[in-house]
Amino acid sequence: MGAAAEPTTTTTDHEGERPTMLKVTGLRKVYDGGAVAVEAVRDLTFELAEGELVCLVGPSGCGKTTLLKCIAGLMPPTGGTVELEGRPVTAPPPDMAVVFQEYGRSLFPWMSVRANVELPLKQKRLPVERRTGLVREALEAVGLAGSADAYPWQLSGGMQQRVAIARAVAYEPKVLLMDEPFAAVDAQTRADLEDLIRALWKRLGVTVLFVTHDIDEAVYLGERVLVLSSSPTVVQDDVTVDLPAGRDQLTTRRDGRFTELRTRVYAEIQRAKRGDAGADGRPQDRTGGREGSPVAGGSPAG
Amino acid sequence: MRRGPAVLTTGAAPPAVPAGGGARTRRAARAGPDRPLLGALGIAALLALWEAAPRLGAVSARHLPPASEVLATLAERAATAAFWTAVGDTLTGWALGLAIAFAAAVLLGLTLGSLPRVRAFTDSTVDFLRPIPSVALIPLAVLMYGTDLRSTLLLVVYASFWLLYIQVLYGVADVDPVAEQTARSYGLGRLARVRHVVWPTTLPYLMTGLRLAAAVALILSVTAQLVIGSPGLGREIAVAQSSGAVASVYALIVATGGLGVLVNTGVRALERRVLHWHASVRGEAAA
Structure with missing residues (x-):
């Protein structure tokens, strides 16, 4: 990314x-x-x-x-x-990143869209600025820059799958x-x-x-x-x-x-x-x- | 004239809607803004009945003093430091016991829940220990700790631990395989998965357990003081009873009821806060 x-x-x-x-x-x-x-x-x-x-x-x-x-x-x-x-x-x-069919179960409902995308990057121990940048770019790439603070369950099915795709993209697989x-x-x-x-x-x-x-x-x-x-x-x-x-x-x-x-x-x-x-x-x-x-x-x- | 009932039926939300928003809208539609008012009226009616029954001689005023007398006694007592010390002691036993049970249940539940073989090994033991009534441990508590706070704690911890522990086990077993695989595919290790997947999945179960355990812990806290005589509201009730102060007995019972309401309100507020994302709390916002 x-x-x-x-x-x-x-x-x-x-x-x-x-x-x-x-x-x-x-x-x-x-x-x-x-x-x-x-x-x-x-x-x-x-x-x-x-x-x-x-x-x-x-x-x-x-x-x-x-x-x-x-x-x-x-x-x-x-x-x-x-x-x-x-x-x-x-x-x-x-x-490698995987995007599952069941986006509703693959995204974590207890995390905001931003946190969902960022979690794997935290596991990678990337520095904060880099994480923030990757998350922003990934959400922009799937057209969800405005929904970073929403929760997955507030979004439509298609938007949820976009979040899952953004999470995969931000991971830079x-x-x-x-x-x-x-x-x-x-x-x-x-x-x-x-x-x-x-x-x-x-x-x-x-x-x-x-x-x-x-x-x-x-x-x-x-x-x-x-x-x-x-x-x-x-x-x-x-x-x-x-x-x-x-x-x-x-x-x-x-x-x-x-x-x-x-x-x-x-x-x-x-x-x-x-x-x-x-x-x-x-x-x-x-x-x-x-x-x-x-x-x-x-x-x-x- | 056909329209009336038809509109009414539509007004009531579909019954299929599970907990959360649906129920709330339905209730709101039926009771409307009158709901708090009706609740207040209900309490007023109960107090009126309580006041009237002994005064009209329906029950003996010696066994059930009128509400005004009991409330006056409660106000009198509430002005003394001893009363608040007793409240503090009761709450200390409650909070400390609940905290110990909570920590132990979470720790053991998360560990054993993720080790199927160990869990199978312990399941039968748990099934045996769990139904033992906590009050059956009173003689043991007295033997070990006398009238110490630890006696109260033993009962409170024992009673609330199982409620919490079982809920944690259910929660751990409910982890969604897709969520788990997602976490694994993104390189989350065992500990990270417990923190980010298992723990949040368990939380709704744990909060249900906490609500039950908080009430039970208060019951046991008062019971221990009442029976064993460790300091607190329970012992005050016992003292009032043995000195024939009937109004005081009632006043203290009302005080324990008040604590119960406070505890329940507190846990529910905590639940709404912690589970703001969960289907049972988030209500209408759900997609």
């Missing part, structure tokens, strides 16, 4: 070779519920390059949240590894994990928040992994869409979204290419639901039939 004032240039360049930021290898999670063990995630392998915005979609109950918690270091995986900049993740890493963050807000607010995420991502150069069940949202937001199979989960498809970087709720969603990509992801999800994803592997053509130039972050699954 310190760099927020001066725009960063590296982030919009999504063509060049970029170092790997987040690497998930053979991730497996089995919930051992006494007599019955449930395999939530079977074998997940993918990578995010530095500064990439990747969306993760899958049928409901496919273990998206489980995966995210493993990546965030909140839950130990049964097998496989998660690496952040080459270092294995075993506890919540200081370079290298990787931002978002777990269906807009699933509980209304459609108009949702469109605004989607654009907010695109704008913040471009401005801050942060690597974003955005989990959603909404196919349109995934295609609209992402540079890449990872489609997960139903449980037990593997990466079923990896779709590069070759839409222009400047996206707009009206024109982008009207774009023929947008429709093509959405159709493709939709078909994959349907296939995942039927459960005939699978062992036979993944489609050869990663870019969905147009100019096959697989770019950032190849993810050889399986």
